[in-house]
Amino acid sequence: MRFTVSMFATAALITACSPPPPPVSTALPLFGEGYRFKGDGCQRVGESPATGEYLDDAADLVGCPEDLENLGVFVIDFNAQEVARIDGYVLYSVPVR
Known part of the structure; x- marks a missing residue:
């Protein structure tokens, strides 16, 4: 019994230390494995009724979870402009030219 309790306690501690999963959005068509690098918390956002007015050639x-650390660094590094907040994500327009 003691072994079982300690396994559950260990699992609870590991879960408590893990970062929360990003919010699941039904309105945002997120794609890619991260913006700009694989594993980054932000992702590209495609066209949908909720995002059409923010797309620009x-x-x-780019959508980033609202609770993502270092959003200020992202804004400065990529000259990103916040354009909206939808379903727990901050949407940024990031110039490519």
Whole structure:
């Protein structure tokens, strides 16, 4: 019994230390494995009724979870402009030219 309890306690501690999963969005067509690098918390956002007005051929539309650390660094590094907040994500227009 003691072994079982300690396994559950260990699993609970590991879960508590893990970062929360990003919010699941039904309105945002997220794609890619991260923006700009695989594993990054932000992702490209495609066209949908919720995002159509924010798309631009001279910029990438990028969605980042609202609670993602270092959003300020992302904004500065990529000259990103916040354009909306939808379903727990901050949408940024990131110039590509």
